[in-house]
Amino acid sequence: xxxxxxxxxxxxxxxxxxxxxxxxxxxxxxxxxxxxxxxxxxxxxxxxxxxxxxxxxxxxxxxxxxxxxxxxxxxxxxxxxxxxxxxxxxxxxxxxxxxxxxxxxxxxxxxxxxxxxxxxxxxxxxxxxxxxxxxxxxxxxxxxxxxxxxxxxxxxxxxxxxxxxxxxxxxxxxxxxxxxxxxxxxxxxxxxxxxxxxxxxxxxxxxxxxxxxxxxxxxxxxxxxxxxxxxxxxxxxxxxxxxxxxxxxxxxxxxxxxxxxxxxxxxxxxxxxxxxxxxxxxxxxxxxxxxxxxxxxxxxxxxxxxxxxxxxxxxxxxxxxxxxxxxxxxxxxxxxxxxxxxxxxxxxxxxxxxxxxxxxxxxxxxxxxxxxxxxxxxxxxxxxxxxxxxxxxxxxxxxxxxxxxxxxxxxxxxxxxxxxxxxxxxxxxxxxxxxxxxxxxxxxxxxxxxxxx
Amino acid sequence: xxxxxxxxxxxxxxxxxxxxxxxxxxxxxxxxxxxxxxxxxxxxxxxxxxxxxxxxxxxxxxxxxxxxxxxxxxxxxxxxxxxxxxxxxxxxxxxxxxxxxxxxxxxxxxxxxxxxxxxxxxxxxxxxxxxxxxxxxxxxxxxxxxxxxxxxxxxxxxxxxxxxxxxxxxxxxxxxxxxxxxxxxxxxxxxxxxxxxxxxxxxxxxxxxxxxxxxxxxxxxxxxxxxxxxxxxxxxxxxxxxxxxx
Numbered sequence: 001x002x003x004x005x006x007x008x009x010x011x012x013x014x015x016x017x018x019x020x021x022x023x024x025x026x027x028x029x030x031x032x033x034x035x036x037x038x039x040x041x042x043x044x045x046x047x048x049x050x051x052x053x054x055x056x057x058x059x060x061x062x063x064x065x066x067x068x069x070x071x072x073x074x075x076x077x078x079x080x081x082x083x084x085x086x087x088x089x090x091x092x093x094x095x096x097x098x099x100x101x102x103x104x105x106x107x108x109x110x111x112x113x114x115x116x117x118x119x120x121x122x123x124x125x126x127x128x129x130x131x132x133x134x135x136x137x138x139x140x141x142x143x144x145x146x147x148x149x150x151x152x153x154x155x156x157x158x159x160x161x162x163x164x165x166x167x168x169x170x171x172x173x174x175x176x177x178x179x180x181x182x183x184x185x186x187x188x189x190x191x192x193x194x195x196x197x198x199x200x201x202x203x204x205x206x207x208x209x210x211x212x213x214x215x216x217x218x219x220x221x222x223x224x225x226x227x228x229x230x231x232x233x234x235x236x237x238x239x240x241x242x243x244x245x246x247x248x249x250x251x252x253x254x255x256x257x258x259x260x261x262x263x264x265x266x267x268x269x270x271x272x273x274x275x276x277x278x279x280x281x282x283x284x285x286x287x288x289x290x291x292x293x294x295x296x297x298x299x300x301x302x303x304x305x306x307x308x309x310x311x312x313x314x315x316x317x318x319x320x321x322x323x324x325x326x327x328x329x330x331x332x333x334x335x336x337x338x339x340x341x342x343x344x345x346x347x348x349x350x351x352x353x354x355x356x357x358x359x360x361x362x363x364x365x366x367x368x369x370x371x372x373x374x375x376x377x378x379x380x381x382x383x384x385x386x387x388x389x390x391x392x393x394x395x396x397x398x399x400x401x402x403x404x405x406x407x408x409x410x411x412x413x414x415x416x417x418x419x420x421x422x423x424x425x426x427x428x429x430x431x432x433x434x435x436x437x438x439x440x441x442x443x444x445x446x447x448x449x450x451x452x453x
Numbered sequence: 454x455x456x457x458x459x460x461x462x463x464x465x466x467x468x469x470x471x472x473x474x475x476x477x478x479x480x481x482x483x484x485x486x487x488x489x490x491x492x493x494x495x496x497x498x499x500x501x502x503x504x505x506x507x508x509x510x511x512x513x514x515x516x517x518x519x520x521x522x523x524x525x526x527x528x529x530x531x532x533x534x535x536x537x538x539x540x541x542x543x544x545x546x547x548x549x550x551x552x553x554x555x556x557x558x559x560x561x562x563x564x565x566x567x568x569x570x571x572x573x574x575x576x577x578x579x580x581x582x583x584x585x586x587x588x589x590x591x592x593x594x595x596x597x598x599x600x601x602x603x604x605x606x607x608x609x610x611x612x613x614x615x616x617x618x619x620x621x622x623x624x625x626x627x628x629x630x631x632x633x634x635x636x637x638x639x640x641x642x643x644x645x646x647x648x649x650x651x652x653x654x655x656x657x658x659x660x661x662x663x664x665x666x667x668x669x670x671x672x673x674x675x676x677x678x679x680x681x682x683x684x685x686x687x688x689x690x691x692x693x694x695x696x697x698x699x
Contacts, residue, residue: 020649021638038643040465041490082465082640085497099493110501 016074025318026066027325028387028416031073031444036060038079042099042158042190048078049160055442059184061101061128065135066328067416068444069183075442078188080130086110087191094196095153100130100189107196112304116196117252119151123359125309130189135413136181136370138363140230140250140308146366147375149180151195159187160440169369178436181370183412185437185446203253204230204307210294214243214342221362224249230307232361235345236290237354237383238283243345245360246293250307267315274322277355277386285356311357321386326355329396330382330411332363332375337406341379344399348383351395358383371433374411382414393417412445423449454585454666456480458526458533460513460570461540463490465639466589469658470537470665475503482529483508484522485540513540514558514566523573532581535665536574538567538588541608543641549603556603563607568614575618579625585668586622587630587661588615592674595633595683598699619671628668632661635679652676 083101409426462483578584594609619629
């Protein structure tokens with residue numbers, strides 16, 4: 001029963017408030033916004049952008065960025081979720097032309113049955129194409145295919161100073177480079193054309209095995225990277241001084257058909273109480289997970305959604321971390337910095353503050369066009385930390401120092417806390433990037449990491 | 454259900470309904486104000502599997518264009534077997550209270566233009582003894598409330614109109630479906646605080662598509678629980694209800 005007039009008349013007020021539908025996935029920090037501009041059609045952009053002041057706007061897709069790169073404290077967001085139409089698909093070449101708010105999930109539902117798959121997919125299907133470009137996301141095939149941005153052929157960027165411009169390797173190249181991995185700061189990605197890859201069916205020939213040391217991970221990982229399109233490892237964050245985990249690898253199956261519709265699992269409705277995830281319950285979970293997978297190791301043909309998106313089967317799984325939310329930490333350490341990587345692992349395992357989602361992978365050398373792209377050749381580690389105040393933050397700062405000294409970097413799309421010094425040291429291109437940022441766009445993340453240091 | 458004509462096809466709910474129909478390979482006829490938006494929608498629905506998509510750009514408040522629209526609709530092949538009216542307007546109630554032309558516009562858009570269009574389709578379907586008419590009204594039409602009675606009265610009038618039309622078309626075997634959504638996350642409700650509590654548009658679209666396919670129930674509340682909430686609201690005696698600031 002919509003609209004009470006008293007409420008409507010308050011719409012012009014300049015006060016800020018919390019919009020529950022517009023938070024980040026880690027639910028930290030909790031940020032107040034002034035206004036949400038809903039973008040239903042691209043033709044509304046001139047009106048929204050003309051009516052905004054400097055630094056007021058930031059595009060928002062599905063809110064799957066973990067930290068504050070999708071938030072704009074005290075200012076406005078442009079909600080792009082309804083800009084979700086597919087403009088053309090060429091079944092001969094696999095080129096998909098769609099609006100920026102189309103989700104990867106939507107693309108998969110529509111095109112997997114027709115024998116096409118995403119060239120690169122992150123660990124969730126519930127992100128927009130615009131978000132995948134703006135964060136230059138990577139997946140389990142980074143060692144072969146590079147990042148999502150490597151497969152963008154063209155994109156339409158709407159800017160406050162020049163209107164709609166087409167960007168590609170041929171035209172407006174600097175804006176193309178800046179927009180890929182540009183954290184939504186270069187304008188609104190109105191549409192994009194991406195190159196899909198052909199598949200025979202919806203199944204993955206998967207295989208898993210346990211490893212009991214970092215050396216074993218590296219050795220069998222290198223062999224797997226050579227033989228498999230997709231590789232990733234789960235890490236037991238509570239194993240004490242020794243490193244152990246489960247390695248997963250897979251290739252698209254030659255088998256035709258397969259189960260095409262994703263299974264839908266439970267949905268978390270409420271925040272879990274904070275005490276539920278503690279050192280003991282997490283250690284028990286990690287041990288059980290490791291034991292189960294070392295027992296169940298072997299080959300299996302599985303539907304693609306089970307291989308790529310195990311967490312998507314629990315809707316709103318982020319509520320499991322309770323009221324305070326959580327931090328995600330993803331770093332990359334260059335190949336040469338193996339000692340640093342070992343030290344990071346060691347610190348985490350000894351601190352016993354991680355949770356169930358420790359993930360490791362080796363990034364390959366395929367270079368992204370993105371100016372601020374995060375992946376670089378080396379080892380990457382991603383894990384969740386329930387927010388436990390100072391202790392958690394201090395540990396992560398220690399890790400930052402090790403990563404920075406090794407010449408590594410942190411993933412902006414997952415960060416809510418790195419210092420300006422950390423960011424500026426690991427992304428020295430940021431000053432060049434700023435020349436291409438749209439003056440009317442900004443984000444909580446950007447203001448934080450570009451502060452004087 | 455083979456060929457569906459949607460009036461107000463660029464509304465948030467209509468778009469989602471159209472997608473679901475496209476996935477099922479239906480023929481679609483879309484009517485909305487903006488030719489450019491219709492074109493975007495057309496490409497989307499084609500890729501999603503619609504057997505065919507035809508568009509007609511018109512402001513449906515302009516009743517002078519209704520006959521042109523009817524001629525276009527009747528020329529469709531295969532013939533239109535379902536009409537879904539999905540447009541509406543919800544302007545600031547206080548503005549409508551004070552500015553009478555805003556009030557008249559609101560009533561005209563939501564009720565008068567809709568009644569005129571539906572009559573034209575009803576005449577056609579009655580004569581052909583075929584077809585189905587479905588109209589999105591609102592739970593707001595179930596009782597006049599202080600905060601939203603102008604929009605509510607137009608939607609309520611439309612629901613009453615449909616009651617009569619249903620009875621008239623019953624002998625011809627033409628079902629008339631009244632769809633009463635609760636608040637949904639759409640372009641119409643974006644400005645309202647607490648919009649995060651509203652229904653997801655796809656849940657509502659799914660209910661609508663199921664109802665169109667089965668041509669039943671003739672009164673659809675979506676999400677379903679609004680049937681019971683509105684029964685409760687209708688049951689409150691007027692001498693109490695008039696004191697409620699809802």
